[in-house]
Amino acid sequence: MSAFAGKSVTFRLTLLFASVSTTVLLLLGLLIGSLVEGHFEELDMALLDGKLELLRHALAKANSPEELAALPRQLDDALVGHHGLAVLVRKPDGTLLYSTADASFPPELLAGAADRPLRPSRWSEPENRSYRGLAVQLPTGIAGASPALVAVSTDLAHHEHFMHSFNAALWTVMGLAALLTGFLGWIAARRGLAPLRAISRSAAGITANRLDQRLAVESIPLELAEVAQTLNEMLARLEASFRRLSDFSSDLAHELRTPVSNLLTQTQVTLSRTRTVDQYQDVLASNAEEFERLSRMIADMLFLAKSDNELIVPHREKVDLAAEVASLLEFYEAVVEEKGIALNSSGHGIVYGDRLMLRRAISNLLSNAVRHTPENGRLTVDIDDSTGSTLVLSVENTGEGIAPEHLPRLFDRFYRVDSSRQRFGEGAGLGLAITRSIARAHGGEVCAFSQGGSTRFEIRLESAKTN
Known part of the structure; x- marks a missing residue:
């Protein structure tokens, strides 16, 4: 695999296709070479079988020693015009009866002669001429006589010359065909990977300022459509993340500008002339309040940054939400009584989670509800654990409703619906964002509903009864 490191896909596909x-x-x-060679062997075998059949017929007609002695003249007439054919006939007593010119057979071939033709043997002579032949024992027409030894062979010079030329032409064509298929494979790989190069060019044109660009999924093959779709989904996530980051940076700069401007203006005014000790103390106390607000904002931002990077690992323990709600309502009791808000709490439920984080999330919802409930309004906290798997903690308050288009963005950082829901010198617009981060860290979710002069926030968590 290291040999292909750094090689292009086109090179790899071309090499694979060529291989x-x-x-x-x-x-x-x-x-093909084996089939041609086998075909020539079959032709030689047919020739040899034909000549053996001729010799068998001639020997069978020789019914006396005289007729057997006259056989060579008949064979010369019968074998006229058969160039490259060699024939050897030995009488039953082992003496030579007939032999063509230059007839030469290996001794082992003659010694292994049988009464039926076997697979032909192949041998070479010292002058590098090759032959294919066989030797058999054929009966004569003489009663009681032993069979005669017959050997036939054919010269393979013509076949070998043809096979040499054939193999040279065959392997030349095969080599050229291999080069051609490699070249065609390269062309096919280039054309096949053209959509991938198009994707690369399109992706190269996407920058931080052009994250709205998308790859054309419809114009690429199905095999790459999934990749392009995944890249488009990644670009959509990046675009959303960049938009949130840009909005967050703008909102953060806006939020920090006000306290810093207040601190700078107040300090410059104070230093413009000599002040009394009490006046300096008042200015420092005012500055301390602004610094506390900045400190809370920075702490909240660090918390959200950890949440975004999945660095929040809640300490899991059993948390009685009813007890936490009761404790928090005691804290807000003075504000509730001052505004004449009718307070109602019901239900109970237990979840596994980090008690301090869950307490903070509930406190953020209660603080938001108390702040936006008008005088003599109503605030209701309910814990519903009846479904068995999901526990729902809802905080509902009367007051001016929220338009549906604002509900999905209520949990964004620094997001405010309108002037009626601006902070009154407290908070930094991060409470609901922190609540959502805490809920998600516990495997839950938070949502908002508003209609008919009533607004309800819900935290959905996994009930401890399912664990």
Whole structure:
């Protein structure tokens, strides 16, 4: 695998295609060569079988030693015009009866002669001439006589010359075909990967200022459509993240500008002339309040940053939400009585989670509800654990409703619906965002509903009864 490191996909596909096609062509060439060689062997065997049949017939007609002695003249007439054919006939007593010119047979071939033709043997002479032949024992027409030894062979010079030319032409064509298939494979790989290069060019044109660009999924093959769709989904996530980051940076700069401007203006005014000790103390106390607000904002931002990077790992323990709600309502009791708010709390439920984090999330919802409930309004806290798997803690208050288009963005950082829901010198617009982060860290979710002069926030968590 290291040999292909840094190589292009086109190179790898071309090499793979060329290797496969060359292997196929090699096997095909070997098969063709073997079939041609087998065909010549069958032709030689047919020739030899024909001559053996001729000799068998001639020997069978020789019914006496005289007729057997006259056989060579008949064979000369019968074998006229058969160039490259060698015939050897020995009488039953082992003496030579007939032999063509230059007839030469290996001793082991003659010694292994049988009464029926076997697979032909192949041998070479010292002058590098090759022959294919066989030797058999054939009966004569003389009663009681032993069979005669007959050997026939054919010269393979013509076949070998043809096979040499054939193999040279075959492997030349195979080599050119391998090169051609490699070249065609390169063209096919280039054309096949053209959509991938188009994706690369499109992706190269996408920058931080052009995250709205998308890859054209419809114009690419199905095999790459999934990749393009995944890249489009990634770009959508990046675009949303960049938009949130840009909005967050703008909101953060806006939120920090006010206290810093207040601190700078107040300090400059104070230093413009000599003040009394009490006046300096008042200015420092005012500045301390602004610094406390900045400190809370920075702490909240650090908390949200950890939440965004999944660094919040809640300490899991059993948390009685009813007890936490009761404790928090005691804290807000003075404000509730001052505004004449009718307070109602019901239900109970237990979840596994970090008690301090859950307490903070509930406190944020209660603080938001108390702040936006008008005088003589109503605030209701309910814990519903009846479904068995999901526990729902809801905080509902009367007051001016929220338009539906604002509900999905209520949990964004620094987001405010309108002037009626601006902070009154407290908070930094991060309470609901922190609540959502805490809920998600516990595997839950938070949502908001508003209609008919009533607004309800719900935290959905996994009930401890399912664990």
